[in-house]
Amino acid sequence: MKSRLKDFFEVLGPSYRIIGPKIENGVVILAEIKYGDIPAGYRDSQKPGRYRLSPEKDSQVFSFSSGPDSFKRFLNPPLAELFHFHRFETGLGITSPPFSEKGGISETGLPICFMGIRACDLWALKLYDRIFPGGRVRDRTYESLRRNSLIIAFNCLYPSGNCFCLSTGTGPEVKDTFDVAVTELKDSFLLEEGSARGKEILGLLPLGHAGERQSLEKRERIETCKALFRKSIAADELPEIIFRNLDHPHWEDIARRDLECGNCTQVCPTCFCNTSYDFVYPGGISGEDKCNLELSGRRLRKWDSCFSRDFAQVHGGNFRLSRKARYRHWMAHKLAYMQDQFGLPGCVGCGRCITWCPAGIDITRELEALRPHS
Amino acid sequence: MKKPTTGIFKFTSCDGCQLSMLNLEDDILRLTELTEIAYFREGEDNPLVGHLDLAVIEGSISTESQKKKITDIRERSRHLITIGACATAGGVQALRNWADFDAFKKIVYPKPDYIDALPASTPVSEHVHVDYELWGCPIDTLELSEVLTSFLIGKRPGIPAHSLCMECKGKGIACVLVSREEPCLGPVTRSGCGVLCPSLNRACYGCFGPMEGANIETLSGIFERFGYSADECRMMLDKMNTYAFRKERTEKS
Numbered sequence: 001m002k003s004r005l006k007d008f009f010e011v012l013g014p015s016y017r018i019i020g021p022k023i024e025n026g027v028v029i030l031a032e033i034k035y036g037d038i039p040a041g042y043r044d045s046q047k048p049g050r051y052r053l054s055p056e057k058d059s060q061v062f063s064f065s066s067g068p069d070s071f072k073r074f075l076n077p078p079l080a081e082l083f084h085f086h087r088f089e090t091g092l093g094i095t096s097p098p099f100s101e102k103g104g105i106s107e108t109g110l111p112i113c114f115m116g117i118r119a120c121d122l123w124a125l126k127l128y129d130r131i132f133p134g135g136r137v138r139d140r141t142y143e144s145l146r147r148n149s150l151i152i153a154f155n156c157l158y159p160s161g162n163c164f165c166l167s168t169g170t171g172p173e174v175k176d177t178f179d180v181a182v183t184e185l186k187d188s189f190l191l192e193e194g195s196a197r198g199k200e201i202l203g204l205l206p207l208g209h210a211g212e213r214q215s216l217e218k219r220e221r222i223e224t225c226k227a228l229f230r231k232s233i234a235a236d237e238l239p240e241i242i243f244r245n246l247d248h249p250h251w252e253d254i255a256r257r258d259l260e261c262g263n264c265t266q267v268c269p270t271c272f273c274n275t276s277y278d279f280v281y282p283g284g285i286s287g288e289d290k291c292n293l294e295l296s297g298r299r300l301r302k303w304d305s306c307f308s309r310d311f312a313q314v315h316g317g318n319f320r321l322s323r324k325a326r327y328r329h330w331m332a333h334k335l336a337y338m339q340d341q342f343g344l345p346g347c348v349g350c351g352r353c354i355t356w357c358p359a360g361i362d363i364t365r366e367l368e369a370l371r372p373h374s
Numbered sequence: 375m376k377k378p379t380t381g382i383f384k385f386t387s388c389d390g391c392q393l394s395m396l397n398l399e400d401d402i403l404r405l406t407e408l409t410e411i412a413y414f415r416e417g418e419d420n421p422l423v424g425h426l427d428l429a430v431i432e433g434s435i436s437t438e439s440q441k442k443k444i445t446d447i448r449e450r451s452r453h454l455i456t457i458g459a460c461a462t463a464g465g466v467q468a469l470r471n472w473a474d475f476d477a478f479k480k481i482v483y484p485k486p487d488y489i490d491a492l493p494a495s496t497p498v499s500e501h502v503h504v505d506y507e508l509w510g511c512p513i514d515t516l517e518l519s520e521v522l523t524s525f526l527i528g529k530r531p532g533i534p535a536h537s538l539c540m541e542c543k544g545k546g547i548a549c550v551l552v553s554r555e556e557p558c559l560g561p562v563t564r565s566g567c568g569v570l571c572p573s574l575n576r577a578c579y580g581c582f583g584p585m586e587g588a589n590i591e592t593l594s595g596i597f598e599r600f601g602y603s604a605d606e607c608r609m610m611l612d613k614m615n616t617y618a619f620r621k622e623r624t625e626k627s
Contacts, residue, residue, distance in 0.1 A: 025575055027548035049596070051553045069546060078544035259589045261561035262536060266543035277532035279516075280523045282408060283400030295404065295523065300532070303544055308536035309586045323587065358539075358551050358561050359592055 002061055004206075005189060008152070009035040011204045012113050016150055019074055020115035021064065026053050028067035030074070033115070039064055046160040046351065049360025062116065062184050065160035068356050070121050070269035071114055075128065075145045078266075079302045082141075082276060086284075086296040111148035117178070118156055119171035120163075120348040124269035125151075126177050127344045131272055141301075150197065153178035157221055159229050162351030164364055167232035170348040172225050183218045190214045231351065231364045234371060239336030245370045246328065254366055255324035257359050262305035264353035264361070265330065270338065270346055273311075275304040306330050331363065378427035378526055381413035383447055385433025385440050386467055386495060390512040391458035392416045392432050401519045408526045426451040428525050434460040436467060436495040448502035453525055456498045457518065459511035463583050464617030466511075468495040471617060497617060506531065509564050511581045511614040517566055534565055537585050538578050541565035547572045557597045557610060562588035562619075583615035584622040591623065 012018060021028045022037035028044065031037075042064045043056040056063060086093040117125070132142035156163075156172035165171030174181050179198035183190040190210050193199040234241065265271040280297035304311055306329055312320035320326050338346025347363070354362045384392060395402065396417065413422045429451035435441055448454055456462045464471070470478055475493040479486035498504055508521050517533055524531040534540070538560040542549070550556040550572055558577035564585040571578050584590070594607040602610075611619035 025548040259561040261539040279532045282404035
């Protein structure tokens with residue numbers, strides 16, 4: 001019965017670019033996938049600064065948890081071209097990048113389908129939907145990639161060793177922001193619609209009817225998953241723990257361990273900071289008319305990080321010079337300011353920053369160390 | 375308007391970074407329209423006369439006469455930039471800075487008396503003011519054309535100072551350090567190479583030198599937990615950017 005998951009790929013394949021989990025060099029990454037790419041039966045072991053993936057004998061299809069990637073890579077690309085500029089003897093010309101005006105399509109000409117997105121990332125997606133198209137400035141790149149995207153969400157059955165979404169209230173069960181929600185049961189998959197488009201897609205699949213038994217099994221599975229969490233944060237004491245401890249000596253302790261490499265911010269599904277810069281090509285951008293051209297260039301936008309020294313560099317100096325100040329700013333934005341800024345949690349409890357920190361800095365433990373113990 | 379003049383100079387180095395300039399192909403033709411190349415031994419034979427708008431320096435300072443020459447070039451130039459690990463970080467030849475130079479000479483040369491060199495190889499910035507440093511062994515040609523053009527047209531070079539990890543994550547490469555315990559120098563190394571080694575599933579070995587604020591102590595501590603000795607950790611940094619890595623480690627930690 002579970003092999004019927006293939007039907008999904010057959011129905012969606014012609015009209016979507018399916019982005020989902022696959023294994024690359026021993027890590028579950030997100031990429032354009034076919035049905036056979038799903039790392040069925042693999043389990044990951046995640047600890048602070050450590051990730052290992054191995055096949056599990058009698059596990060489910062979806063028993064692995066999130067790897068370093070999230071939807072962010074696809075909707076807010078790490079490097080995006082905003083426009084080309086050309087300086088001619090007679091003046092300046094600007095041309096738009098190829099995809100910005102077409103709307104709703106990715107480079108391949110098809111909208112994106114996210115297959116297997118988890119509850120934590122859906123909260124991050126909800127945040128992005130508030131920031132990029134809905135904020136004071138409309139982000140066309142995001143808007144055009146997001147517009148017709150399809151969300152096939154999965155309920156988590158196993159949290160990774162670094163997951164703590166249960167304590168942030170952002171998982172493990174998907175609640176909204178999806179077109180179809182999938183729960184893996186013992187012998188089958190339970191599919192639930194979350195939108196009109198989701199309903200339409202379910203109509204195209206040869207499905208059996210789900211009843212009370214399947215709903216009950218789903219509930220049981222989610223409860224079992226909840227019992228497996230090993231990490232949590234004191235979300236109900238936020239933002240006070242941060243705001244009352246801005247001068248806590250523990251920040252210095254973190255700064256000693258902190259590599260300021262920026263990995264945590266790059267894998268974080270809610271970290272949205274980016275920077276734009278110009279890259280010039282004196283010989284012109286290849287494939288373009290070079291007649292009378294003096295030089296041309298690209299205005300590029302790429303992911304930035306508040307851990308980078310360039311980030312807080314302004315005229316006259318850097319206003320966040322110490323490593324301590326940079327870490328404190330990042331953690332405070334995640335756990336305190338972002339809620340005020342956008343009305344949604346800035347940390348969705350996915351644990352990626354813990355796993356992919358080479359130094360194994362653990363946001364849950366750092367917060368605990370700041371918390372006054374009575 | 376008079377075209378700005380550029381001079382390209384070589385000190386102690388392998389010439390690879392200057393060759394990157396000739397490898398710019400299409401861009402080099404446009405660059406020669408933007409600037410007059412007043413001095414470039416690798417490409418032509420004109421002697422150095424007058425003043426320059428831009429001096430591009432390859433190679434480290436490792437003889438007494440080079441110390442005088444770099445001062446002379448600085449005095450002639452409005453802007454001076456260094457390209458590559460030798461000019462920016464002393465190069466692989468700076469390994470002698472922590473060794474017995476005379477013993478080295480005796481091993482290599484039958485008559486070491488003829489060798490006229492300083493006991494230490496140092497980056498250009500130890501001798502004169504440097505306006506911009508382009509890191510890498512060798513440098514990246516796209517970054518080179520960006521820096522040269524930026525100086526010629528008066529714009530800030532679009533080159534980040536962050537870690538290699540940032541570039542690596544952007545490319546979606548599975549982290550070799552976290553997933554396999556490879557001793558990857560990415561977290562303390564400047565980006566710019568296009569993530570050559572991790573793209574090929576190998577650990578970064580620091581060709582682009584230490585990023586600003588590199589926390590070398592912590593990374594070495596991680597490698598020691600992986601089973602490498604303190605000596606092995608030090609040797610990982612002792613390559614073409616040895617001077618810069620050691621400086622970063624002793625001065626900033």
